[in-house]
Amino acid sequence: MKALRHTAYGEHPVVEEIPEPAPGPGEVLVRVAGAALNPLDVKIGAGHVRDHFPIIFPSVVGTDLAGTVARIGPGVTGWNPGDQVIARTDPISGGAVAEYAAVPVPNLAAAPAAVPLHLAAALATAAATAWQAVVEVAELRAGQTVLVHGGAGGVGGFAVQLARQAGARVITTVSPAGAGIATKLGASQVIDYTTADFRAEAGHADVVIDPIGGDTEAASLDVLRPGGLLVSLNTPPDLGRAADRGVRAEFVFHRTDAGRLAKVAAAGLEIVTDRTVPLARAAEAFRHLAGGHAKGKVIVRP
Structure with missing residues (x-):
């Protein structure tokens, strides 16, 4: 699968071909419909917050995604293949800006039906x-x-x-x-x-x-x-x-909470997008966000 990855602190991420992740115990594999970039992603890649979020290279960029459950890992209940979800991965693990992402069940919520699935990623953080x-x-x-x-x-x-x-x-x-x-x-x-x-x-x-x-x-x-x-x-x-x-x-130090995420998904919020780009242009989108002038969310679609 294709994914946007950092290879070192301070280096711009690049789109590469990497193996598809497998869902572990308590995880689901999500086929990503959209990933939303955040300023935190820029800070993590630059190493500005390495004391809080140390990453191991190479590291797939991003925490915020929406998509469809493709497979479930051992011990998972309450979710099934075909379910549409929004999720926020651990910032240290990343993994959102890719074609597939393995996500722990406590980080999932049902996607809002009234919002195009790829845009729902904007809600997660x-x-x-x-x-x-x-x-x-x-x-x-x-x-x-x-x-x-x-x-x-x-x-x-x-x-x-x-x-x-x-x-x-x-x-x-x-x-x-x-x-x-x-x-x-x-x-x-x-x-x-x-x-x-x-x-x-x-x-x-x-x-x-x-x-x-x-x-x-x-x-x-x-x-x-x-x-x-x-x-x-x-x-x-x-x-x-x-x-x-x-x-x-x-x-406010934000941490993922599935209950809060479910309330956000049900709040009927309008999602303002700065731009939506294909995964092949994800590095360009990352540089745009890093420039600090995005109005609304920057979304990447695999």
């Missing part, structure tokens, strides 16, 4: 991370105001939708190219971060969802009401700095 931030950590509710940074991005776009579903008023920061996307997804106020200081435009928010970090995290504290919450998705926030401002801060 980005939407599930947004769910964790908006629903589980922030516990957003009707009448609250939330500032979502990067509302046209992978995680940000899903966070905007989930916040609107909760009944919150949504403010978001985007580039000019992302303004229309964020508005369509439900943002009430869109701020162009290339020309405006969001601190002057956003007013006061109950919650900030921050997938960016750095200076954005520090500046975000200025828009929070006393007792408000900063939810950081990139790096652990400065808890002391938040406490000095009279607000709270929490870090």
